[in-house]
Amino acid sequence: xxxxxxxxxxxxxxxxxxxxxxxxxxxxxxxxxxxxxxxxxxxxxxxxxxxxxxxxxxxxxxxxxxxxxxxxxxxxxxxxxxxxxxxxxxxxxxxxxxxxxxxxxxxxxxxxxxxxxxxxxxxxxxxxxxxxxxxxxxxxxxxxxxxxxxxxxxxxxxxxxxxxxxxxxxxxxxxxxxxxxxxxxxxxxxxxxxxxxxxxxxxxxxxxxxxxxxxxxxxxxxxxxxxxxxxxxxxxxxxxxxxxxxxxxxxxxxxxxxxxxxxxxxxxxxxxxxxxxxxxxxxxxxxxxxxxxxxxxxxxxxxxxxxxxxxxxxxxxxxxxxxxxxxxxxxxxxxxxxxxxxxxxxxxxxxxxxxxxxxxxxxxxxxxxxxxxxxxxxxxxxxxxxxxxxxxxxxxxxxxxxxxxxxxxxxxxxx
Amino acid sequence: xxxxxxxxxxxxxxxxxxxxxxxxxxxxxxxxxxxxxxxxxxxxxxxxxxxxxxxxxxxxxxxxxxxxxxxxxxxxxxxxxxxxxxxxxxxxxxxxxxxxxxxxxxx
Numbered sequence: 001x002x003x004x005x006x007x008x009x010x011x012x013x014x015x016x017x018x019x020x021x022x023x024x025x026x027x028x029x030x031x032x033x034x035x036x037x038x039x040x041x042x043x044x045x046x047x048x049x050x051x052x053x054x055x056x057x058x059x060x061x062x063x064x065x066x067x068x069x070x071x072x073x074x075x076x077x078x079x080x081x082x083x084x085x086x087x088x089x090x091x092x093x094x095x096x097x098x099x100x101x102x103x104x105x106x107x108x109x110x111x112x113x114x115x116x117x118x119x120x121x122x123x124x125x126x127x128x129x130x131x132x133x134x135x136x137x138x139x140x141x142x143x144x145x146x147x148x149x150x151x152x153x154x155x156x157x158x159x160x161x162x163x164x165x166x167x168x169x170x171x172x173x174x175x176x177x178x179x180x181x182x183x184x185x186x187x188x189x190x191x192x193x194x195x196x197x198x199x200x201x202x203x204x205x206x207x208x209x210x211x212x213x214x215x216x217x218x219x220x221x222x223x224x225x226x227x228x229x230x231x232x233x234x235x236x237x238x239x240x241x242x243x244x245x246x247x248x249x250x251x252x253x254x255x256x257x258x259x260x261x262x263x264x265x266x267x268x269x270x271x272x273x274x275x276x277x278x279x280x281x282x283x284x285x286x287x288x289x290x291x292x293x294x295x296x297x298x299x300x301x302x303x304x305x306x307x308x309x310x311x312x313x314x315x316x317x318x319x320x321x322x323x324x325x326x327x328x329x330x331x332x333x334x335x336x337x338x339x340x341x342x343x344x345x346x347x348x349x350x351x352x353x354x355x356x357x358x359x360x361x362x363x364x365x366x367x368x369x370x371x372x373x374x375x376x377x378x379x380x381x382x383x384x385x386x387x388x389x390x391x392x393x394x395x396x397x398x399x400x401x402x403x404x405x406x407x408x409x410x411x412x413x414x415x
Numbered sequence: 416x417x418x419x420x421x422x423x424x425x426x427x428x429x430x431x432x433x434x435x436x437x438x439x440x441x442x443x444x445x446x447x448x449x450x451x452x453x454x455x456x457x458x459x460x461x462x463x464x465x466x467x468x469x470x471x472x473x474x475x476x477x478x479x480x481x482x483x484x485x486x487x488x489x490x491x492x493x494x495x496x497x498x499x500x501x502x503x504x505x506x507x508x509x510x511x512x513x514x515x516x517x518x519x520x521x522x
Contacts, residue, residue: 242464250459251462252454300417300469301463301487302490304490308417310429399454400450
């Protein structure tokens with residue numbers, strides 16, 4: 001693989017850009033791999049990348065029913081933060097955030113990580129107490145966050161109305177080193193690096209069955225034929241429960257739609273990410289100038305990757321109250337993705353009832369920010385056969401044992 | 416927008432007047448049950464791609480709980496029925512089966 005660099009741009013400019021290689025290959029599946037990963041989204045590709053990088057396992061296929069990064073990796077609002085309340089969550093999300101900081105150099109692919117800062121507004125007394133508690137917890141966890149005053153909020157975001165009649169801003173939880181990244185580039189960068197290590201990324205290949213004998217997975221049946229494997233890693237969102245059904249076990253989760261929208265592009269007006277959980281809305285400005293807006297999940301099981309209008313109305317209404325200057329903006333696009341939500345709003349990483357089959361799912365509304373950390377932890381789990389320290393608490397057995405990582409209060413709506 | 420007919424007051428209620436309550440006809444487990452039974456009862460939910468029976472509450476109307484049969488792939492609503500039952504009405508199951516012969520039926 002030729003490296004991307006300023007020199008490469010000059011070289012290609014001199015020869016009319018005829019020398020660029022394809023970023024990744026699209027091979028036919030082989031008969032057998034050491035590891036088959038189902039799902040070529042951010043998490044699946046990151047798992048493959050760290051399997052190769054940290055454990056030297058490169059006989060890997062990543063199979064994807066749609067196109068690379070076409071699920072939730074390409075549908076989120078690109079927010080990266082790690083200000084979680086519970087220790088296991090803070091550990092894995094902080095690992096992810098720190099890996100994002102060096103990802104562009106590591107992958108030789110510009111993922112446009114922008115540590116612009118994320119603030120979560122406290123608009124009720126309960127939220128003030130909750131976020132102060134989170135800030136203290138983060139201090140103990142080694143995650144740098146602080147609880148800031150309304151005046152400091154106004155300094156950071158001059159367009160915000162902090163004295164709204166309904167929900168005045170009483171402060172905010174501020175994580176200065178959180179931010180955003182270009183979501184597609186994360187998938188593309190990992191895909192390019194995986195392909196370079198000799199892994200096969202097989203798109204438009206849907207898993208139709210999981211073959212197992214005596215509690216051991218032999219391989220998967222796909223629309224491109226049978227693929228055998230020594231180890232199987234299920235790294236899908238939304239359809240994780242469906243895939244688990246094929247393998248013969250059940251997951252404690254439900255699939256719901258989460259949606260987002262963007263406005264028409266405008267001049268730069270907000271250079272941090274603002275989340276307002278009480279009124280159900282969060283917003284940042286993309287490099288193109290669009291305001292990227294996220295809302296809540298639908299309250300019912302749903303596999304249609306569509307949003308619903310009343311959520312858009314609710315979200316936009318809340319944001320207009322918080323940011324009066326956006327009241328005349330037109331909204332450009334709106335879309336939905338399917339997230340799988342567990343009972344405690346924390347993901348599942350670890351072993352399954354099938355000995356050589358591992359699962360990574362249930363990231364709910366917080367998948368994008370966790371991609372590198374999730375891949376790191378999942379690769380360790382697959383390579384060693386046992387979860388490492390990052391993944392240990394996230395096993396499926398926590399639901400039997402009642403050992404929850406309860407982020408449902410901390411995550412509530414916006415995530 | 417999802418619209419369900421409340422079987423008590425007969426109102427065609429918008430999604431915004433309703434509150435989803437998850438899977439219908441859960442089998443409840445009490446004291447003396449095993450860990451696995453409790454796990455299943457508390458956390459495992461049917462999450463089908465297709466026909467789904469669920470609980471809904473007409474919060475901004477009569478306030479009562481009822482059940483609905485709905486398709487999670489198409490958002491089609493097959494019907495609603497009162498909550499005082501352990502399983503969906505036979506006519507409704509037959510109606511869905513007629514429409515989708517490949518559907519495995521209510522279990």
